Amino acid sequence: MKKIIIIGAGGNSKVIIDIILSRIELGEKIQIMGILDDDENKKSLTDYPVLGPVSRISTFRENKEIYFVNGVGDNHTRKRIYETYSIEQYYTAVHPSAIIGSRVTIEQGCVIMAGVIINAGCSIGKQALINTGAIIEHDNRIGAFAHVASGAVTAGNVTVGECSMLGTGTKVIQGISIGSCVMIGAGAVVIGDIRDNATAVGVPVRIIK
Template sequence: MGYSGHGFVVAEAAIVIGMNLVYYADVKESTINPFHLEYLGFEGEDYFRGWEEDFNYVLGIGDNKIRQKLAHLILSKNKEMVNVIHHSASIATMITIGKGNFIARNAAISPLSEIGNFCILNTGSIVEHECVIADAVHIAPGAVLAGNVTVGERTFIGANAVIKQGVKIGKDVIIGAGSVVLKD
């Protein structure tokens, strides 16, 4: 679901880990189709044929609010969303992870962390021990969450931002690229 910039990154990772991608859905048919997928249409239209098929769904939408809204639509249709976890990601065994997440190339998640649903942990991001990431969060490339950080729903943490251990970030927050966050 979604087939532009972020969707291309997710599609490539899905293919690398052996998923069989055949279709994509988006607002309109893409003029760029690097993975030669068949266009299913737009999921918001009544005639969207994807709801009638027995597919697993992959989220390729970068915008947190749109991704969460689409995920809820998929769930309302009793469809299954799968995680795409790049094989180069380093993930501890003692974590909790929801559905519909994308964990990119070289991302790292340390023990006792909790990742909600519909999240993006982008390229080279680091989530240290005991972090709690709510639904629909996007942690951009190179961002670092030190231990025991809590991040609220739909929050965006910009590229190369650093969040000090123990900090609590609310929902719908935007942390700018390169920021250093020392307080809640």
Template sequence: MFVLIGAGGHSKVVKDILIAGGHRVLGFLDDNRSETSFCGLPVLGKIKDLPTLIDSEDSLSFIITIGDNKKRKHMADELNQYPIRFGTAVHPQSFIGDNVHIGEGSVIMPFAVINADTFIGSHCIINSHAVVEHDCIVDSFVHLSPQSTLTGSVKAGEGVHFGASSCIIPGKQVGCWSIIGAGSTVIRDIPAFSTAVGSPAKIIKALEDGRT
């Protein structure tokens, strides 16, 4: 049985994925909602209510359903103080190849493809029709937007956001917390904390340490 942390647009999709996979969703936790229900399910309280919820249910799994990578990481760090178990949401109409690792809290959406010998870190989002080819390494808190493609042996650092329909050619590396614009084609390595757009992708913003 699952509880979703965050009640917004992304959580609607995750709820549907879990139900399609035969799981029960108990409801949502969200610090910013005053309603008692969302998307047909109860809002169970705020993050501070986690201990009471854990005590009342023995077999809960949690998923952070926040689309923004940095906010999702911040929430994961906050939740480290609680003895909770993170689950995964894998849509039954996705394809997962042989020897694929999917980390805790990650979400695999409908028609996504993850091919053989690929590593997906924790709290990632592999969106609808995204493709992660063989031998890729995708670190935690990465988001592959719809129809984005990582070809073979690509490495994506923590927190990278790949825009819709972006494509990374084989063997390239994208450094942590970079942003690849929608429709961009990456043909060379992208350093950490960069924003790259276009085809071929060119860096339009680079930060040495990720500070804004």
């Protein structure tokens, strides 16, 4: 039986709890042990206790039954926690309603939410978050710690760099390359490549930072 500890007691983790409960309903042998969060005012999240601050990872990670999921929504914080604690066992949370095509690789610790479609030949880097109803077309390469927010759509052969975020409802046309640490605003339409560290908004997208 895998025991799962979720890092972060925010809204994103609530949705991850629902993913895990859906998988338990399907018969997967996993259970939720609790949450870690640095806010000592947070005692529980839905029905699960906050077990202590994030630094308690160190006391749990030697237990081979325990797997972690990082529920922190901010890409850079997720990456920092990943780099600070050498966790070997991350659970990859995929909602049962997600449709995952052939020859898709999803690295450890990703979260794939309800209604997502990831089509053939894609690779999804570690700890990436693919949010509710996003559509990732064929042969995309989504970098580690990236976040494709709810309802975003990327056409075929798109590359999204490490730690980048596509805001809610973003559309990206085929073959585009989006750099690392990029922020694309909600509702944007991306029709050209985007450099590292840019913030871009609008239809079609324009770089504002």
